[in-house]
Structures are given as C-alpha cells and as structure tokens.
Amino acid sequence: MHKTMQILCVLGSLCWGAPAWSAVEIAGVQVQETAIVAGTGLRLNGAGIRYKGPFKVYVGSLYAGKPIKSLDELIAAPGPKRLSMTFLREVKSPDFGKMLTQGIEDNVSRQEFPKIIPGMVKISEYFALHQSFSPGEMCSIEWDPAKGLSIWVKGKQQGEPVMDAAFFRALMSIWFGPAPADWKLKEALLGGA
Numbered sequence: 001m002h003k004t005m006q007i008l009c010v011l012g013s014l015c016w017g018a019p020a021w022s023a024v025e026i027a028g029v030q031v032q033e034t035a036i037v038a039g040t041g042l043r044l045n046g047a048g049i050r051y052k053g054p055f056k057v058y059v060g061s062l063y064a065g066k067p068i069k070s071l072d073e074l075i076a077a078p079g080p081k082r083l084s085m086t087f088l089r090e091v092k093s094p095d096f097g098k099m100l101t102q103g104i105e106d107n108v109s110r111q112e113f114p115k116i117i118p119g120m121v122k123i124s125e126y127f128a129l130h131q132s133f134s135p136g137e138m139c140s141i142e143w144d145p146a147k148g149l150s151i152w153v154k155g156k157q158q159g160e161p162v163m164d165a166a167f168f169r170a171l172m173s174i175w176f177g178p179a180p181a182d183w184k185l186k187e188a189l190l191g192g193a
Contacts, residue, residue: 029059029086037080038144040065048188050085050181052099058085060175062189069190071176075169083175083189084140087133097127103174103181112170119149119167126151126158143168 023030024047031047042063050057063082068074074081101120108116130153133139140152148163149171173180180186 026059027056027088029088031059031061031086035063035082035084037063037082037142038146040080042080042082046189046191048185049088050185056088057091058087060085060185060189062175067191071169071173074172074176075165079145081143082140083172084138086138087135089135091133093127093130093132096133097124099181100127100171100174103177104170106179106181107173107177108170112166116164116167116170119162119164119170122159122162123151123171126153129158130154141171 023032024044025031026047027049031044033044035042035044042065045062045064045068047059047061050060061084062068062074063084064074064077065079065081066077068077100123104116104120105113133153137154138152139154142150142152144150144161148161149168150161151158175181175186175189
C-alpha cells in the first residue's frame, strides 16, 4: 500500500502543470517535460542545442525538482537531477571524452583538480566502452544523493554509481560553470531561452 501511495504521489506531481506525455521539440528531438530519477518526479528546467563551431552536436536537457538558475543552485538543490544529451550528429567517444575533460579543466581550479581525477578515470572507462554516439542516441548524467553519480549511455547504466559530490560539481561545471562549453546552451538549460 505504501509503495502504491508513493507511485500515486509521483504521478500526481508529474501531472502538475503539464501532462507527463507532453514534449518540446528541439532540432527534431522530442524533449520530455518530466523525468523520473531514483523514484522522484523531476521537471524540465530547460533545454537547448550544443554547438561546436557551426555544427549542432546534441540537444541537452536539464531536469530537477525545483527551478535552477545557477551551478550553485543545482548543487544545493535537494534530491536527484538529470542532464541528458541526445546526439544530432555522430560523435566519436574519444572526442566526447576530450570535450568533457577540457570543460572540466576550464572550470575547476588547479587545487581542486587532483581530487576529482578518480571520478574522471571512472567515467572515462565507461565512455571507452562505446566507439561513438550516433544521431538519436542519448547519454544522461544522473545524480542521486543516496547513490551518487550514474552515467547512462544508450539506455543502459554504465558500471556502478560514483559517490563523489565534488566530481559531480566539476562535471556539471562543464555546462553551468564560469566558462561553459556553450554559453547559449547554459542559458537555455537554466531556463533562460
């Protein structure tokens, strides 16, 4: 009975505002208005396109339990969060890994960097299992305070969660830090565009 009530509460919260089946279309990608992470209903905070030069690389979408306007708010917000990327073009896994590493290096101090190396090694191992991402394939980064950081590639969780809040913050700084990979995407993910 308790489990049934939890499910009904989650479903009720998802229906608040917009129907759970509604979606926003960006560059041909259907971005859902809601998501469930660790049994918690999340709402779309914002979505946009990641450009690398003139090329559209992926559609990014941020889900959280409350409106998020900054990296600090994202980290401080209680409960799970999800950042999803649906690829619009083929991206080789080593190239994607380099983009992630560069994004972290651009946003993390030299003093903080050594502390997050174990997390970087772990997710590098996860991405090394995949040669590339094809158009339409999705990669998600999820944070569950009870379990840690999980990487989902093509619908499958990669390895075990990484319980490292400092690494989660460093990873999120790629999109939301002082030197984001794409300023327009940062603004869109934070609900500004």
